[in-house]
Amino acid sequence: MPGEKTSQKSEERAVSRRNFLKHTGTIILVAGNSWLLPVSGMAADSKTDPGIPASDGYLLVDLKKCQGCASCMLACSLVHEGAASLSLSRIQIIQNSFEHFPRDIAIGQCRQCVAPACVEACPEDAITADKRFGNVRMIDLKKCIGCGACAEACPYIPSRSHLAPHESFGGQNKARKCDLCSRAPFHWDAAGGGPEGKQACVAVCPVGAIRMTRKIPTQKGDAGYQVNLRDGNWKRLGYQDS
């Protein structure tokens, strides 16, 4: 079921699956760098690396409230890439029309992990906790070489970092991940994004199933990030608020 997939992947999957070679082709042959392959058992709830400050902002989602319209995905790609796309979205909504509620929808939002595996895995230090934007874990596209190590390291399915060709870089593969709209070239609001500003997915969600919080969510398991955002108003529409 999609809902179960947003938890940590198993050790076997971490080691056996891998498509990043498919994307990068020759990257392994770029000599010299002793970058670590993802180590099995690397967990997102490991102790804070004192060198990586925690993010000021986190996206929380309500899986029961979501109406599966994927407006968040379209808004995300629109403000980041200037085009509507599901593949370029930094938040992923995965559905099965025939499945039982609430297992019919899974939401994969970046958790801005306290111990970010993607930051640690990047061989080029292209992903950092960017202090200009509240320590949101952000990709410097100029430094990114499209190797996919961040995607491989992400403990969640689907990986919250993913590769796709980038128009501004001649179609070269670059990683994409949620930056809480810190650097969205097509942001609609003069005040912009980031933890201090507005996120496209939060703003566009018709039912308020996504919220940004400044409080660090519990890192272990899903309960910190999959929350109840339903209230009496939701109940008035005939839905359950628990």
Next chain:
Amino acid sequence: MNGYAGRILRVDLSTRKITHIPTKKYEPWGGGHGMGSAIFFDLVKDKTIDGFDPGNVVTIMTSPLTGTLVPAAAGRTEVQGIGVQSHPIGWFTRSNFGGRFSAMLKFAGWDGIVIEGKADRPVWLDIRNDKVAIQDAGPLWGRDTRETQQKIWGLVTGGQDSGDWMDPGPGETRESTTQKPAVLTIGPAGENLSRLACLIHDAGNAAGQGGFGAVWGSKNLKAISVIGTGAIKVHDPKGLMAARLWQKAHYAFDLEHLKTTGGSFDFQSPPVPITMWRGGRPRNDQRPQACLGCHSGCRGRYDDAAGNEVSCFPSVFYWDAKSLDIQRRASDLLNRHGLNAVELIYGLLYLTLMNRFGLLTRSGIPDCPLDFSDLGSLEFVEQFLKMMTFGDDGKGGQSAFGRDVSQGFVRAAEKWGCLGSDLATGILMFPYWGLPIHKEPRAQVYWGYGTILGDRDINEHDLDWIKWDASLAKVYGRPPILPAAEVVKVVTDKMVPYQGDTRMLDFSESNIYSEHMAKLVSWHRYYTRFWKQSLLFCDTRWPDFVNLYAPDKIGSTGEAEPKFFNAVTGNNFSFLDGINLGRKIWNLDQAIWTLQGRHRDMVHFADFIYTKKGIHVDLPEAYMPGMEDGVWDYYNYTPRTLDRKKFDEFKTIFYRLQGWDPESGYPTRATLDSLGLGYVAAELDKKGKLGRPGT
């Protein structure tokens, strides 16, 4: 090309040739229906062929807005071709469906699909970005719509776990996707050429009208699957995002300040499933579920997964069900078989009434295999659906009765020799083109007129809310949203170029055959042909005429549609430009129907519309605005008949307003030339079907 993918896929199933048409060639038509009609006109030389002829061309079109953030305009797909459901002629017709298919098609790099010919054996179309393959559907044939889609998901994703990043296969792009393929499929009904067969996508999206399921079945086309990883360029991304948020803030429901708590057919409705199961709204734990990009979902998904994504007519189906649970399962079975809800609702009603009044045993009618003492049970509806699907007794045995009704109830009655009498009494509630009633033609005249002057039940709810609000106001003793005098002004003010004529919404007896009414019907055709069926603004949420959240309750229609269209495409299109293009498309459609054999003498309702008073199918009393003795109010116009002679005169008024020859209803050269349709006039002329000059 902003908004467009740039290419239209063209598949010839006979030769298995896969080519494409540049979208630019048809861009002047906007998208959706306009493109579909134009492509059909160009590709089908002999417009008199039957829908089952391999020469029938089916178009499946998106719009520049689908797959973008335009609210309630991002998810629909328009299907067109020669239908097999209407009678006596299967008109060139349309149906559309929601969900995520059109967006996925755009992301794959296609603005639409054109299907020609007939495959020599069952096939399915496998679209993965720019890679298109015709696959063997042998293992899929016979499966219901749910099984088929699940099977195709597995085939395309290679059995990969759901929700992980997947590369859909070699092609020009290298993005991956977490999404399942979007599949449009027929069920066993289409395979068995039931004229009532439809196309199904996901759990509950359906192109229900026209019998396209059977058309696909006749082409040996089981399903079309598409997975796309690309992006749709938008002219003004910031502007589109800002417009979306502005529309949300000013015209959409507000959870903190809800003005209504039920689902309704308008922009401001909160996301509540519009289901009409007789047991009421299921108390199961559930969510609202929306088509891609929609700001307010109109259907739901439930903790027992029964009736997922069902709304409207599929939930009205089997209203004799003994329990809510049975009725919900019946909706699912209907979708899994892939059958048209509305024909089955009124068809089953016909059989039930015949049984009750001892009319099933009239001579000429074969033995009916159904046991009406069991009406209401799950077993009864399972048998009924199988009968309609396989044309048998519903239990695997032969049945002339089953064979006849699976081709539609009007055709069955005609075969049995009771069509005339049953349309006279009205026991067979199929008032136009052999199609079932929807809304009351005698009260909501614009609905019946639009239908009889077109190809099918219009199913366009643009003005229906006026009747609902006024009628429920009477029932519950509350004031209507607006008094009649105001509502007619607010609404007709938006009906460019006819704005200012409030009599367009005067449903009094003295006005329903007037030029005012002809203008209403005309405007309605033009608006829906372009804005709703070509650009694919969804009928459940658009137009936004009257909005409870807006100042003076004046909705955003007229401003919102062009604003979104221009933000996506970079055009400088006005609302009126769209109305005018809608008129052009309507003229093209009329030309096609004319070539198919339409003449004004065919355009008449079934007898019971003229001889029996209206009973209304939504409510026992339907209040509509009217001016009586100079006073605007809402009056109950249900219990009246239409006047045959006056309706005939109305046709003359309508044809004149269109610039068509009133003697025949044929478009004239002058009108077609003025619309840039000189090539259409040439073809009509060759067939001797051009309207007389100077008429």
